[in-house]
Amino acid sequence: MSQNDFYQVNEQGHLTIGGVDALDLAARFQTPLVVYDVANIRQQFQSFKQAFSQQKVDYAISYASKAFASIAIYQVIDQLNGHLDVVSGGELYTALRAGFPMSKVSFHGNNKSKSELLLAVQNQVGVIILDNFYEIKLLAQVLEDTHTQINVMLRVTPGVSAHTHKYIQTGQEDSKFGFDVRCGQAEEALQQVLANKNMKLIGVHAHIGSQIMETAGFKLEVQKLMQMLKQWDQKYQYQASVLNLGGGFGIRYTDHDQALQPETFVEQIVQEVQNCVQQYNLKLPAIWIEPGRSIVGTAGYSLYTAGSYKKVPDLLPYIAVDGGMGDNIRPALYQAEYQALLARDPQAQPTETVHLAGRYCESGDILIEKASLPESYPGDIVAILSTGAYGYSMASNYNRVPRPAVVFAENGHAQEVIKRETYDDLISHDCFYQENEE
Ligand SMILES: Cc1ncc(COP(=O)(O)O)c(C=O)c1O
């Protein structure tokens, strides 16, 4: 087997994923298909872990499961002794059904409902990350009604703008998430939580954005949070046990991306926290991070079958595949860029530039504009790399197209972990309309 650092190839020259030939995967499970190389997931997670262990600090790595949520991935994260970040009753329920230890679950969200909070409280999740004043009231009510106590953190917006697409920036002041620090809302939230005997404030949280390719934003985030904590120490004698810095660590989607290693992010973040702790004379908190994309992104591959080919003189041809924006909305939503190859010969030299189009009734459903591909034919299996994060998890049934199956491949074995939807699944929640006759 030969490999470059982006994908692996077997003796037949075919793409392999987790040691399984991608052509066999496509034949066995049909396309469109999402395949994860599970060893890659484990390796990414371990890299973060090792980096923290080397720094000799107390830490937790909480997988942000919005990137890809399923029972199987929750099992893998549990095997790796990870924590889990969930953002909805649905993700929380999936974690429960996966048998994930609730004490390691962080519950996020900018508009958690009372019933979601109740589910979290009844199952004693590790921490609820409070996002707004309305939620403080709701949770206070739930805790009072159930005579329960729970750990909380405050999510704050420290006023840091990450250099990334504006739809995936979150740490700036003008954001729907969290308590603003500068205008005093974070401090007001602190007072409310400290006054509530049922809430145990274990620390603070911030998340500055996603797909971040440099460390400067994280360092600034640390500085701003630690300045805030210094004031809270002086004014309220409050010291945080946990500093949760969120996720956002960028990955490589194409050969043009220069992604930093997990070690680099971790080293620089820990260093900055240690500097601030010394400067402000605070105790060193445990450092938590919430990587999502960087755990599952590069491990994921989307396999499609090429179909129609359209060529107008003087314009680039369109090659359409059997999936598209329904299983990967990111190109349409964020102009996200990806790289494609032919599974039968990933190393073949590209000979043409084409638009790789999806099958959905939307002109914007182009998976890759100006993709460089070798000559291809209908029936060829096209693989798009690095689709493991925010692909399947953001999938829809637009045009009533069933969502693809998801397969985990590891050590030469492949196993379906989410079944392909059927047409019957699609109509399973439909009801016939009973017209009322006056
Ligand atoms: C609070 C929070 N934590 C973690 C993440 C995960 O981000 P990423 O997948 O970029 O690591 C997100 C999403 O951006 C988030 O909103």
Ligand SMILES: N[C@@H](CCCC[NH3+])C(=O)O
């Ligand atoms: N869905 C986004 C990331 C959102 C992160 C959630 N806070 C993406 O695909 O890049």
